[in-house]
Amino acid sequence: MKTLLTFALFLTVTLAFAQADKDVASQVEKLRLALIDPTVANLSxxxxxxxxYGHSSGKLENQAQFIDALVSGASDFAKVSFEDQTIHVEKDVAIVRHNLVADVLDGGKSNSIKIGVILVWQKEKGQWKLLARQAYKLP
Structure with missing residues (x-):
């Protein structure tokens, strides 16, 4: 009986972590789409x-600056994909790493970029929210 209870607890914990990974992955995908089609509502x-929100150039933004840069078109993503993504969830914090590959529009001219990114998500009132992001240049 004790073995059965231990197994049931292990299975419950494993399923909870798998669901948390799926929930975080869903939020990351929503972020990817919001970079391409940003609105104040979806970014908020x-x-x-x-x-x-840290850029690979060293520029740092708060939530309002991050949203304004995207909605105003100062940061204008035509295409974005996240490659080699990993997700690690620990209680109410998730760390996501990936390579961001994108076409960025700058004055009507398209530039391709590939940078590394680490995202920190925290569960707030039952929903995963982006708490921190740092991009870095890849070797």
Missing amino acids: ELSSIHLS
Whole structure:
């Protein structure tokens, strides 16, 4: 009986982690789509009011600056994909790593970029919110 209870607990915990991974992956996909078609509503829903958003250039933005840059077109993504993604969930925090591959429009001219990114998501009131993001140049 004790073995059966231990197995049931293990299975429950494993399924909870698998669901958390799926939930975080879903939020990351929503973020990818929001980078291409940004609105104040979708970016606000995805990000924490405490957001710290770091670019590979060293530029740092808070939530309002992050949203404004995308909605105004100062950061204009034509195409975005996330490659080699990993997700690690620990209680109410998730760490996501991937390579961001994108076509960015700059003054009507398209530039291709490939950078590494680490995202930190935190569960707030039952929903995963982007708390921190740092991009870095790949070797």
